[in-house]
Amino acid sequence: MTPGPAAEGPREDTPLLEVRGVTKAFGSGRRRLTALDGVDIEVGRGTTLGLVGESGCGKSTLARVLLGLERPDAGTVRFDGTDPFALRGKELLAWRRRVQMVFQDPFASLNARMSAADLIGEPWRTHRDVVPGAGAREKRIRELLDLVGLRTGDAHRYPNEFSGGQRQRIGIARALALDPDLVVCDEPVSALDLSVQAQVLNVLSDLRTRLGVTYVFISHDLSVVRHISDRVTVMYLGKVVEHGATDEVFETPRHPYTEALMSAAPVLHPGGGSRREEIQLRGEVPSPFDIPSGCRFRTRCPRAEERCANEAPPVAARGTADGGEPHTALCHFPLAAGSSWA
Template sequence: MPDPSRTTTAAPGPRTQGPDGHPPLLEVRGVTKTFGSGRRRLTALDGVDLRLGRGETLGLVGESGCGKSTLARVLLGLERPDAGTVRYDGVDPFALRGKELLAWRRRVQMVFQDPFASLNARMSAAELIGEPWRTHRDVVPDARAREKRIRELLSLVGLRDSDAHRHPNEFSGGQRQRIGIARALALDPDVIVCDEPVSALDLSVQAQVLNVLSELQSRLGVAYVFISHDLSVVRYISDRVTVMYLGKVIEHGATEDVFEQPRHPYTAALMSAAPVLDTSRSGEDREIRLHGEIPSPFDIPSGCRFRTRCPRAEDRCAAEAPQAVVRDGAGGGDAHTALCHFPLQAGTAWA
C-alpha cells in the first residue's frame, strides 16, 4: 500500500522552482498543439508540462508518434502552441518580434538526428560551424576572431584544427555529429534540443558522442532536452525523465526513480523491454508485453488514453481521465508523478 503521507493526487504541473531551489531556465505549462480540423483533427500535444534547469539534461521518451518532435519544434519556436505557455527565464518567445526574437533564437539551438543529412556536403567544416554567424553577425563580427572561435569549437568537440577545411564526406558519422554539435555551440546557447542525436551511429561511436555532450555540459553549463527512444542512452545522460504517450506526459521524475520504480504501467512496459547488459539480472524481471496497436491520434480513447493496451484497466479508466499522482522522489529529490488511476507501487506485481 502507498504511504499516504508521501502520495497526493493533483493536477500535473512543474514546480516554479527546481529541486535546487532556483527558478527553471525553461518552463512549459499546459501546452497543446493540434493539426487539421473537424474529424481530421490531430492532437499532437495535450496539456504538456515540463521544466528544465540550468546545466541539466531532461530525457524525453516515448514511442513514435507520441509528440516528442512536435514538442521540440515548439521549444525551438518553430511551432506556436494553440494553448499553454512557454517561458525561457520568464520570457515568452512567441511574444517577441524583430531584433528581440532574433536575439532569443541564439539561446536555443538544435542537434539533429542524422549527421549525414543535416550537413551541407558542399561546405567545409569551418563554413558549417560558422554558418549561424551569417544571421547573427554581431556574435563574432571579426573574420580573424571567427577563425579563432572555429578552432576553439573544433577542439571542444574533439576535432583538430586541420579538420576545418575538410568536407562532410571526409568524416565518419561520429565526426559529422561532432561538427553538428560545434555548430549548435557557435552561438553560446543556454539550451540545446537533441533530437535522437546518436540513433544513426554505431554503439561505440554513440558512447563517444554522449561523452562529448556530457563534457561540454560540465564545462559550459549548457542544458539539454534529449529526445530518444533508446532507454539506455536516456538513463546514461539524463538527470530527469519525461515519458509521453499520445501527446500527453504520463510520467515524470528523477532518472533513477523512473527507471528503478516506474509508476505508470506504460513506463514499466518500456523499461521491461529495454536490453539488460548486466547478465546477473537476466531473467530477473519478465518482459511486459502490451497487446493491441497504439490508437490513432485522430481518435484518442476516452478517459485514460493508455487503457486500450493496459491489462490493469478498469471501468473507471474509460469513464474518467486520470490526474497526476505525485510522490516524493527518492531521498527527498524531485517529485515523481504518474498520470494513472492505479499507479504501480514499489515491490508490487504488474497485474
C-alpha cells in the first residue's frame, strides 16, 4: 500500500477508521435536515463493514464524510490516527490516495469517451508520482485488468463495449489504481443482474484477501451484506441503531427495526420453508425534517411505550462469545436472543 501522511505511530491492532459522534445537517430553521446524528463507527484493517438501512437513513452522507467530501458539523473522524479534515496541501493530496470509491452505476460513473486504459489510469493525472512513466503505467494497467478478471486486450475498448459487470470491474480497477487502504462501495452491485452480482462480490472478496484492502460496503440488499461483511451497522434516520458481528446481527438482532429488516430477507432453511415470519412495519419513515422525540423508531414500533416518546434510548451492549467488540442496540427494550416482537 502507498503510505499516506505520517500519523503518531498507530499500531497494527488499532482500527483503520474511527468515527465518533459525527453529526451533519443541511439547511437551517424549519428546513434543517439532520442527516447524521452522533454516528459512531469503527472499521478494522483488512475487514469489511456493511452499512444498511432504508433510503434517507444517512448512509450516503456518511460515505461522503468518510471520503472527505463533506465536513462534519460535530464529532471526529480518525483515519490511521490522522484527522483528514486537518490536512492541507500535499498532505491532503496524499491522504486522498488512501481512500477511494466504487460507485453504484457502472455506466454513469465511467466516461463513455474514454477507453478502459484511460479510465483506469485517470487517477494518475492528479497523482502523477504514483506510477511515473508511460511504460510503467501500461504495465500497471495490465496488472489491474488481470486483478479484476479482465483481459489485457480489453484496455483499448470503450464502456459501451462491455457488459454491466465488466464495467463495474473497470470501476473497481480504477479505485485500486492508487493502492488505497480503504474503498467505499456505495451500492456497487445494485444495478447488476443477480448472477453478475455474485461475480463482482467474489472479485471484491478476492481483492481484500490478496491486497489487504478495507471496505465500507453500503447496500440495502441484506443477502449481499451478509455475504461480504465482517461486521454490520444498521442506520435509521441518521442514527446507528444496531452494530455487531454479521452473523450475530442476522441471527439474533437486538433492535426491533433490525428484526423487521432481517425478517424481510429471503433466507430459507435447508429443508425448505421461510426462516422467519415477515414483520410488516406500520406507517412510513418519518420526515427527516420532523424527527420524532425520544426514540425515532417509536412511531413504527409495536413495543413502544411512553418512555420511548420522552427519553432518548440508551446504547444496550451485549458481550460476544469470542470476547470481541460488543453487539449493541440503541433501544429501551432490546430483544433478547431468540425473542421476537412479531
